Amino acid sequence: FIQMLRSAKKRDVLQLLRRAPEETRPFLVEAAVATQSVASLAALSDFLDFSKEPKSLLEKFLYTAAFSPRPSGELLHLVLDKLDRKQLAPEIWETGVVAVGSLVGKLCQQKLCGLQVVERGVETLLRGLRGAEEEPEVVIYLLALGNARLPETIPTLLELAEDGPTAVTTAATSALQRFPAPHISSKVKRVMRRIFHQKRKSYDKTCRLAAAEILLDNHALPMDVINILLATSEMETEMATFLLLKVQNSLH
Numbered sequence: 001f002i003q004m005l006r007s008a009k010k011r012d013v014l015q016l017l018r019r020a021p022e023e024t025r026p027f028l029v030e031a032a033v034a035t036q037s038v039a040s041l042a043a044l045s046d047f048l049d050f051s052k053e054p055k056s057l058l059e060k061f062l063y064t065a066a067f068s069p070r071p072s073g074e075l076l077h078l079v080l081d082k083l084d085r086k087q088l089a090p091e092i093w094e095t096g097v098v099a100v101g102s103l104v105g106k107l108c109q110q111k112l113c114g115l116q117v118v119e120r121g122v123e124t125l126l127r128g129l130r131g132a133e134e135e136p137e138v139v140i141y142l143l144a145l146g147n148a149r150l151p152e153t154i155p156t157l158l159e160l161a162e163d164g165p166t167a168v169t170t171a172a173t174s175a176l177q178r179f180p181a182p183h184i185s186s187k188v189k190r191v192m193r194r195i196f197h198q199k200r201k202s203y204d205k206t207c208r209l210a211a212a213e214i215l216l217d218n219h220a221l222p223m224d225v226i227n228i229l230l231a232t233s234e235m236e237t238e239m240a241t242f243l244l245l246k247v248q249n250s251l252h
Helices: 002-006 009-017 022-035 038-047 055-066 074-084 090-109 117-131 135-147 153-161 166-177 186-196 205-217 222-234 237-251
Strands: none
Touching: 002 022, 009 022, 009 038, 022 038, 022 222, 038 074, 038 205, 055 090, 055 205, 055 222, 074 090, 074 117, 090 117, 090 135, 117 135, 117 153, 153 166, 153 186, 166 186, 166 205, 186 205, 186 222, 205 222, 205 237, 222 237
């Protein structure tokens, strides 16, 4: 079916989407995204009205885009254009922002970070993070940045991981966990030590565990292993057991 869509013209794909029974439209949207032909994406752009379509269909489109293994710049362009619309339902906006992060990350993995649309996507996320006033909104942008895994965002993530409110510190630390070892610098490790050992303030259990995992999973230093093991004596059983198992796995 996808191969058939690849050779179809825009008007044919659009007609197919408009005439299809409601229960088959999610499948057709998914297939059109998977096709990623210029005609299919143009048809989707005309067909999907983010102010009118059922939320389930819009979420299907955004999830399919986010999980696309090798997305195109045109697909990111389509998602960004749809998110620029006013009066989006909150859940659609959230899914869309996270999808943008995923698409940016995958395009950069394909060595396409220099595309203008990728730069637009990065700027959309960073501008949104800077302008976010409510904590849940900040968390959504941090989830998106975790998906994007852009080295230039690490300083921002470190600052929020160490100094933000509870939900923000947890989301920022989780985002840092997504980065490959070459980007976990000595500066990142210093901040993770301060978080795990609670040098500046108390941190949520999830945040401290994420910090410990970053230290253990990225060329762990013997002193970090020793200090984490010593700290387990003052922790609740569940958290201590998790870290002991983590250390044992690292040793193996």
